[in-house]
Amino acid sequence: MPGSSSANDHTSTTIIRRTPPYIPTTLETVLLSLYPSILILGSVFALLDPSTRAAPYNTTTQSHHAPETAPSYFAKKSNLFNVFFVKQGWAWVTCSYFFFLFTHPSTGTPFSLVLTRRRIRGALRWGIVTIWWIVITQWFFGPPFIDRGFVLTGGQCESLEAAKAGEVDMDMPRLFVTGVTCKAGGGQWRGGHDISGHVFLLVLGSMFLLEEVLYVVLRSTGSKEERTVYMLDGAVKSAEVEAANEIQYGTAERPKMWTIGAKVALGVAGLSIYMLLMTAAYFHTWLEKLTGLLVAFAAIFFVYFLPRVVPALRGIIGVPGI
Numbered sequence: 001m002p003g004s005s006s007a008n009d010h011t012s013t014t015i016i017r018r019t020p021p022y023i024p025t026t027l028e029t030v031l032l033s034l035y036p037s038i039l040i041l042g043s044v045f046a047l048l049d050p051s052t053r054a055a056p057y058n059t060t061t062q063s064h065h066a067p068e069t070a071p072s073y074f075a076k077k078s079n080l081f082n083v084f085f086v087k088q089g090w091a092w093v094t095c096s097y098f099f100f101l102f103t104h105p106s107t108g109t110p111f112s113l114v115l116t117r118r119r120i121r122g123a124l125r126w127g128i129v130t131i132w133w134i135v136i137t138q139w140f141f142g143p144p145f146i147d148r149g150f151v152l153t154g155g156q157c158e159s160l161e162a163a164k165a166g167e168v169d170m171d172m173p174r175l176f177v178t179g180v181t182c183k184a185g186g187g188q189w190r191g192g193h194d195i196s197g198h199v200f201l202l203v204l205g206s207m208f209l210l211e212e213v214l215y216v217v218l219r220s221t222g223s224k225e226e227r228t229v230y231m232l233d234g235a236v237k238s239a240e241v242e243a244a245n246e247i248q249y250g251t252a253e254r255p256k257m258w259t260i261g262a263k264v265a266l267g268v269a270g271l272s273i274y275m276l277l278m279t280a281a282y283f284h285t286w287l288e289k290l291t292g293l294l295v296a297f298a299a300i301f302f303v304y305f306l307p308r309v310v311p312a313l314r315g316i317i318g319v320p321g322i
């Protein structure tokens, strides 16, 4: 019967009611509410903090006007965390994840390049979120989704100097230019809805790392955090029923689960969450932050929730730690 599973003994039948797979676990509920809370916290801070309110704000670039008048170090685009961490964000997520994947004892022999089932499935999940990151921020058969959305909602590249001099047809940039090439050419990217690329990348990258690392570590420390899945016959079971054969360790010889790889990945996720707070406080409108969040959550839903409901997808990309 969907929604339950039963265990028999000689005298009675115990019905175990399991939470449906599409309902987030306690950990996921905490994570899913953490992100909107951070965005609200940062935005409310910007509304209330006197120095942030007083600092001139440029609605075209969605940032504080000039570095000299920025209300904090983190309100400057040139801050080192932005330049070396967020602007290279996917490289940090990728490197820390593969370091974790190839050094954690639960996925295979640490520091060996042997491709176990868990490693292959982990790499596939990374591949899907990476394709999503590319489509949204880098390239989607031409300009990425963020730039296409900007143009579709009425935005364009305004190159005032060149237009004044009669050197450009103002309709051409509207069709062909991306946000990056527009700004690099001295134009102003204005008029449309600019989904926050920072919010998108920071939410996607950190939630990906947390989903991948926390379940592996919690599972191996015997946590009660249970994920459920639909089986092919519609029964709801614990995801554990599909766990790959693994070595059973005695208590004394159990390998360390909080490995350096797990700590580095959680460090990257933690710094991403801090930078998300800074982005929420000093950049973008409420709506741009919200759309960045929703576009990131779409991939998280596909990779971590849908496989629990669709066995065929789970058979390909699996569930972290299983």
Ligand SMILES: CCCCCCCCCCCCCCCC(=O)SCCNC(=O)CCNC(=O)[C@H](O)C(C)(C)COP(=O)(O)O
Pocket (backbone or CB within 6 Å): 086, 087, 088, 089, 090, 091, 092, 094, 123, 124, 127, 128, 130, 131, 137, 179, 180, 197, 198, 201
């Ligand atoms: C079914 C699964 C199939 C699996 C196959 C998947 C194959 C995918 C291969 C693709 C290779 C990608 C390799 C990725 C490695 C890297 O990360 S290298 C690139 C590093 N670059 C970054 O990290 C840039 C991050 N920055 C941004 O995205 C943007 O600057 C921004 C933060 C979104 C802000 O944008 P602005 O325009 O500056 O506002």
Ligand SMILES: Nc1ncnc2c1ncn2[C@@H]1O[C@H](COP(=O)(O)O)[C@@H](OP(=O)(O)O)[C@H]1O
Pocket (backbone or CB within 6 Å): 061, 062, 063, 074, 075, 076, 077, 078, 079, 082, 183, 194, 195, 196, 197, 198, 199, 275, 278, 279, 283, 284
């Ligand atoms: N936390 C942060 N720290 C510094 N700059 C940030 C930031 N969040 C956003 N920005 C800047 O605000 C602009 C819009 O960001 P996004 O659309 O990616 O959210 C980008 O400017 P540039 O494109 O001029 O670098 C980006 O660098």
